[in-house]
Amino acid sequence: MSALLSMENLTGGYGDADVLEDVSLHVDPDEIVVIVGPNGAGKSTAMKSVFGLLTIRGGRMLFDGEDITTWAPNRIVQRGICYVPQVDNIFREMSIHENLEMGGFLKKGDLSAAYDRVYTLFPDLKERRKTPAGRLSGGQRQMVAMGRALMLDPKLLLLDEPTAGLSPKYMEQIFEICRDVRDTGVAILLVEQHAKQALAFADRGYVLAAGRNRHEGSGADLLADREVAEMFLGG
Amino acid sequence: MDILELVNFYIIPGIVLGSIYALGAVGITLVFAILRYAHLAHGDLATLGAFVALACVTALGISPLLALPMAIVATAAVAVGIDKVFYEHLRNRPKIVTVMASLGVALMIRSVIQVVWGVDTQTYSRGIVRPEDYFGLRIRDREFYTVFAMLLLVGGLQLFLTRTKWGKAMRAMSDNPNLALLSGIDNKKVVMLTWLVAGGLCAAAGYFLGLNTELKSLMGWSMLLPMFAAAILGGVGRVEGAVLGGLVVGIAEELSVLWIPSEYKAAMAFVILLFMLLVRPTGLLKGKVL
Amino acid sequence: MEILGLVNYALYMAIFIAIYALLALGLNIQWGFAGLFNAGIAGFFAVGAYTSAILTSPAADGRIGGFDLHFTIGWIGAMVAAALVAWPIGKICLRFRSDYLAIASIGVAEIIRLVIKSEAELTNGARGISNIPRPAGDFGYMESQIAYLALVLGVLIVVYLLVERQFNAPWGRMMRAIRDNEDAARAMGKNVEFRRLEAFIFGSALMGLGGALFAHFNRSITPEAIDPMVATFLVWIMLILGGSGNNRGAILGAAVVWIIWSVSEIATDQLPHEYAVQAKYIRLFLIGLMLQLVLRFRPEGLLPEPLRGDLNGRGRNTKSGPANQ
Numbered sequence: 001m002s003a004l005l006s007m008e009n010l011t012g013g014y015g016d017a018d019v020l021e022d023v024s025l026h027v028d029p030d031e032i033v034v035i036v037g038p039n040g041a042g043k044s045t046a047m048k049s050v051f052g053l054l055t056i057r058g059g060r061m062l063f064d065g066e067d068i069t070t071w072a073p074n075r076i077v078q079r080g081i082c083y084v085p086q087v088d089n090i091f092r093e094m095s096i097h098e099n100l101e102m103g104g105f106l107k108k109g110d111l112s113a114a115y116d117r118v119y120t121l122f123p124d125l126k127e128r129r130k131t132p133a134g135r136l137s138g139g140q141r142q143m144v145a146m147g148r149a150l151m152l153d154p155k156l157l158l159l160d161e162p163t164a165g166l167s168p169k170y171m172e173q174i175f176e177i178c179r180d181v182r183d184t185g186v187a188i189l190l191v192e193q194h195a196k197q198a199l200a201f202a203d204r205g206y207v208l209a210a211g212r213n214r215h216e217g218s219g220a221d222l223l224a225d226r227e228v229a230e231m232f233l234g235g
Numbered sequence: 236m237d238i239l240e241l242v243n244f245y246i247i248p249g250i251v252l253g254s255i256y257a258l259g260a261v262g263i264t265l266v267f268a269i270l271r272y273a274h275l276a277h278g279d280l281a282t283l284g285a286f287v288a289l290a291c292v293t294a295l296g297i298s299p300l301l302a303l304p305m306a307i308v309a310t311a312a313v314a315v316g317i318d319k320v321f322y323e324h325l326r327n328r329p330k331i332v333t334v335m336a337s338l339g340v341a342l343m344i345r346s347v348i349q350v351v352w353g354v355d356t357q358t359y360s361r362g363i364v365r366p367e368d369y370f371g372l373r374i375r376d377r378e379f380y381t382v383f384a385m386l387l388l389v390g391g392l393q394l395f396l397t398r399t400k401w402g403k404a405m406r407a408m409s410d411n412p413n414l415a416l417l418s419g420i421d422n423k424k425v426v427m428l429t430w431l432v433a434g435g436l437c438a439a440a441g442y443f444l445g446l447n448t449e450l451k452s453l454m455g456w457s458m459l460l461p462m463f464a465a466a467i468l469g470g471v472g473r474v475e476g477a478v479l480g481g482l483v484v485g486i487a488e489e490l491s492v493l494w495i496p497s498e499y500k501a502a503m504a505f506v507i508l509l510f511m512l513l514v515r516p517t518g519l520l521k522g523k524v525l
Numbered sequence: 526m527e528i529l530g531l532v533n534y535a536l537y538m539a540i541f542i543a544i545y546a547l548l549a550l551g552l553n554i555q556w557g558f559a560g561l562f563n564a565g566i567a568g569f570f571a572v573g574a575y576t577s578a579i580l581t582s583p584a585a586d587g588r589i590g591g592f593d594l595h596f597t598i599g600w601i602g603a604m605v606a607a608a609l610v611a612w613p614i615g616k617i618c619l620r621f622r623s624d625y626l627a628i629a630s631i632g633v634a635e636i637i638r639l640v641i642k643s644e645a646e647l648t649n650g651a652r653g654i655s656n657i658p659r660p661a662g663d664f665g666y667m668e669s670q671i672a673y674l675a676l677v678l679g680v681l682i683v684v685y686l687l688v689e690r691q692f693n694a695p696w697g698r699m700m701r702a703i704r705d706n707e708d709a710a711r712a713m714g715k716n717v718e719f720r721r722l723e724a725f726i727f728g729s730a731l732m733g734l735g736g737a738l739f740a741h742f743n744r745s746i747t748p749e750a751i752d753p754m755v756a757t758f759l760v761w762i763m764l765i766l767g768g769s770g771n772n773r774g775a776i777l778g779a780a781v782v783w784i785i786w787s788v789s790e791i792a793t794d795q796l797p798h799e800y801a802v803q804a805k806y807i808r809l810f811l812i813g814l815m816l817q818l819v820l821r822f823r824p825e826g827l828l829p830e831p832l833r834g835d836l837n838g839r840g841r842n843t844k845s846g847p848a849n850q
Contacts, residue, residue: 051417074419083417091410094403102407105400106419148418273624275564275631321817328824331562331623335761336820338564338627342758343813349806456754460635463628498643505632512617512625525622 004029004064004187005081005156010049011058018057019045021211027156032178032188034219036195037208038231043191044086046208047158050189051076051083064155078106082149086160086191089145092134096125099133099144103151111151118147121180139170143177150181157181159190175201199223207231243373245489251378251447253465253485254385258440259458260465260477261389262433268409268472268523269429272330276317276341277437277462282455283344284310284438285445286352292359299359300380303442307435314434315427323426330525341456349452356451381443388439389478392432396474401428409472409523461488461504468511470522479519483507529667536670538787543677544738546779549763550681550688550772551731557770557830558697559724560704561619562627566732566760567753568634571641572610573603573733574740574750578654579647581741585656588649596660600737607733608726610637615725619718626725634753641748653747657740677738681776684731689772700724701770755809759786762816768826777827786812 003026013019019042027033035043048054050061052073060069068076077083082103091099100118104111119126122143128136133144142162149157159178163171171194178188179201192198199205199219207215207228215228222228259281266274288306292299321340325333366373396402401424407415408425416422440462441455448454465484469476488503495502516524548566555561563569577599582591594602614633618626641648648654661672691697703710703717711717740746759782767778789811793804819826 073417074421077417077419085413085417088411089414091407091414093410094406098403098406101400101403102415102418102420105404148414152419267624273628275627324821329560331560331627332820332824334562334624334627335765336817338758338761339813339816339820341813342754343810343817345754346806346810346813350803350810353802460628460632467625496643498639502636502639505629505636508629508632509614509617512621512629516621525624 002065003027003062005050005189006062007046007050007059008062009059010046010056010061012049012054012056013045014054019054019211020049022059023208023211023213024059025206025213025216027187027189029155029187030182030185031203032182032190032201034198034202034205035189035191035208036193036198036205037214041208042211043208044160045211047083047160047189047191050081050158074106077152077154080152080155081158082152082154082156083158084145084149084160084162086162086164090133090141090148093132095130096133096136096144096147097129099148100151103148107152114151114153117153117184118150121150121177121184122147139166139173142166142170142174146177146181150186154186156187156189159188161191161193163192163194171197196223239371243371245493246486247372247374247378249486249489250482251381251485252488253482254382255440255443255447255481256458256461256465256485257478257481258385258388258436258443259462260469260481261392261474262436262440263462264466264469264471264473264477264522265405265409265429266433267466267525269405270322270333270426271412271525272333272337273463274433275334275337275459276344277433278455278457278459279341279344279348280310280314280317280434280437280455281441281444281458282348282450282452283313283441284434285441285450285454286348287438288442288445289352289357289359289450299442299446302359303384303439306438306442310438310441311431311434314430314437318426318430345452345456352450352452354452356449358449359446377446381447384439384443385478388436389474392436393474395432401425405429457501460501460508461485464504464508464511467516467522468507468518470518470520471525472522473518473520476518476520476522533667533670536667536674538783540670540674540677540742541787542780542783543674543681544735544742545760545763545783546681546776547684547735547738548732548760549767549775549779550684551728551735552760552764553728553769553772553775554688554724554731555728556764557775558692558700558704559721560623561721561725561728562623563630563725563728564627564757565630565632565634565637565753567751567756568630568637569607569610569729569732570736570739570756571634571637571746571751571753572607573736574746575641575648575654575736576606576733577603577737578657578740578746582654582657585649585654588646588654591654591656596658596741599741600734603733603737604730605733607736608730611726611729612722615722619721619725634757638748638753648748651748653745653750654740655745657744657746659741659744662744673742677742680734680738684734685772685776692772758812758816759783762812762819764826765816766819766826768828768830770830771826771828774826774828774830781827782812 006026008024010023011018011021023046035046037043049056052071056069060067063079063081091102100115104114124140125143125147133141162174182188199222202219205219205222206213215222215225259277263274263277284306287309288302291297291302291305317340321336322333325336364375366375396406404420405425405428407420444454461484465480466477468483469480484504484507487507488500491500491503511518552566555563579590580592580594580602581596581599583593584591614629618629659673660676661669664672699715700720703715703720707717763778763782764775766782768774789808793808796804
């Protein structure tokens with residue numbers, strides 16, 4: 001089976017400074033892949049690179065067999081990758097329903113199937129669909145943000161630290177939803193600060209440090225690796 | 236002074252003036268919130284709208300009320316053109332550079348008006364209009380038109396912003412521009428729509444100021460401060476706030492002559508502006524602070 | 526035109542250029558260094574002009590003063606008065622983005638205009654204040670002009686040297702750091718508001734001084750002497766064309782723009798009378814257009830801001846996209 005997304009030897013960063021050096025990773029359809037690593041390791045940068053949000057000086061990126069390295073964000077959105085930033089990921093003053101509508105902005109024709117799908121995944125949101133998103137709790141905001149990104153039926157969803165600042169209860173809930181999303185046929189690539197919990201729930205993981213690949217493997221294997229364990233638990 | 240006198244001589248003129256400010260302030264608040272800069276040419280754009288209507292009245296011999304839609308359309312088009320020629324290429328520079336460009340545009344619009352229409356005061360129609368008496372309230376027809384047109388135009392805009400896809404896209408761009416771009420909303424179209432709306436409303440503001448007073452080349456520039464005060468008083472990005480702010484500033488200006496010399500009427504807007512920045516920069520309805 | 530007339534005209538122009546150069550230097554402190562948008566230059570100019578006029582003119586009936594003081598006191602008074610007007614405005618507006626200062630400064634200029642027109646006890650209303658003593662005004666016409674030019678140039682040179690020294694001092698580096706990256710400067714513990722307030726007040730004081738020099742040169746000041754929008758705008762285009770952030774650029778810009786402005790006046794004076802009024806506005810249009818062209822094609826101005834070590838590589842991201850943190 002060929003990879004849905006593959007990043008090959010990517011080097012790049014913001015402006016003149018390279019944050020990523022020679023990073024390679026791939027995501028297969030129907031899997032949840034997590035990137036973990038210490039602060040400043042380039043985790044979020046790796047994710048933004050998919051979205052053409054930084055200057056890339058080496059390597060390339062393939063999505064579904066097409067080279068998307070130099071594409072503009074809106075073209076990538078249309079191609080089937082949606083991105084949920086870590087902060088400012090909702091329209092605060094707009095209702096939940098309007099947030100979803102903006103998520104489906106590029107979709108021609110009827111949105112009702114997409115609404116149904118999102119509201120099935122997040123039943124809480126349906127009840128409060130007229131509420132301005134800015135009034136929701138942190139966990140519910142994250143749901144709105146994910147729901148907005150799912151409106152275009154992406155093949156791949158990028159989540160930047162979706163559980164940052166959430167209570168353990170909500171963290172579990174977000175992971176649970178990620179699995180549900182994956183089961184509807186959407187691959188997920190996420191960056192996580194909570195390495196242990198994330199590796200335990202993901203299908204596969206990458207450990208990034210100082211802008212380079214360090215380890216790769218199934219979540220369970222990485223958790224069992226002594227070096228990885230030291231990186232997060234020992235130090 | 237009895238209450239009727241207060242209403243007739245201060246409150247009613249205040250509401251009329253406030254409605255005029257509101258029309259301009261709505262455009263200012265939209266530009267401020269969506270494009271994220273203070274547009275200093277807004278007053279002079281209103282002057283242009285007023286004079287375009289005058290040109291329609293004199294050239295086509297139509298009634299002033301029919302000239303309004305023409306002025307709205309023409310000024311909206313001019314606003315879009317100004318953005319394309321003078322502001323668009325500055326989009327990736329610091330926003331304050333566009334503020335500077337808009338000051339230059341203000342000067343350019345004004346000098347075009349002075350060249351074409353001269354500097355003398357003009358009116359849409361000659362003669363003194365006496366107010367009608369409604370149970371003691373003395374109101375002129377044109378004052379009705381002004382308030383009514385303001386409510387109609389702003390109400391229509393509110394419907395557009397809350398009910399249509401592109402109206403929501405404008406709100407989304409104001410709310411969170413990065414996320415709007417990530418959602419695939421076309422920034423260029425939103426900018427164009429914003430200018431169409433702001434330019435059209437601006438023309439209406441200038442037209443009604445001309446209808447209720449007279450036309451002169453500095454009429455719009457003198458409205459700039461009250462319009463900004465209204466936008467900030469209401470809360471930047473809040474359409475209904477801009478209307479509220481406009482009415483408050485208009486009424487405050489008219490009432491101010493009860494306490495301060497009438498020469499300083501124009502200072503009221505400035506006082507309100509500074510006061511709001513001091514105590515509540517988000518405005519009455521919790522808008523943005525850039 | 527005979528030689529003497531030409532020399533006289535050149536002297537007259539040179540004095541005006543020097544006065545405008547002072548205003549442009551003041552604006553350079555505010556905009557070039559601190560990134561503050563002052564759209565009320567004419568207001569600070571007028572405050573300076575009237576303050577010095579009241580302090581130095583001989584006693585007159587019907588208004589406060591004049592106090593018949595030495596012109597140096599008048600000039601210092603002009604700077605203090607302009608600074609005092611700037612202080613509260615800066616205090617309120619500098620917490621926000623410069624857009625708010627732009628609006629408020631337009632308001633200040635408007636209020637000052639109203640005060641000058643209405644407070645006849647202070648400003649003698651529409652008739653203005655005359656009999657303002659001009660230093661070295663007792664000489665013959667041309668000698669007096671030369672002496673005044675020398676005086677104004679002296680002031681300009683002193684101001685230039687002082688400002689230039691400040692720019693290269695730690696103070697200047699800090700101002701630029703605040704302008705280029707406010708958040709980083711704040712994180713480094715700089716008191717951003719206070720530094721900005723300093724820059725705004727210093728710049729406004731220089732504008733006040735420019736106004737005083739103008740009033741003493743003219744020997745009188747009236748509300749109509751200065752068209753607020755035109756004066757403010759001329760100073761802006763001088764700085765932007767000359768090169769904001771560069772003091773020599775500000776002075777060069779003042780010279781270039783004032784020469785263009787004056788020569789275009791000579792040109793339009795040749796037009797038949799019926800076009801004369803229009804011609805004035807066409808000149809204004811062209812000045813507005815000039816700003817747009819400079820912003821578009823040479824935003825760094827004739828003399829760009831000198832690159833100092835601390836600025837290298839800052840703010841030059843080749844590509845920046847949404848959500849770029």
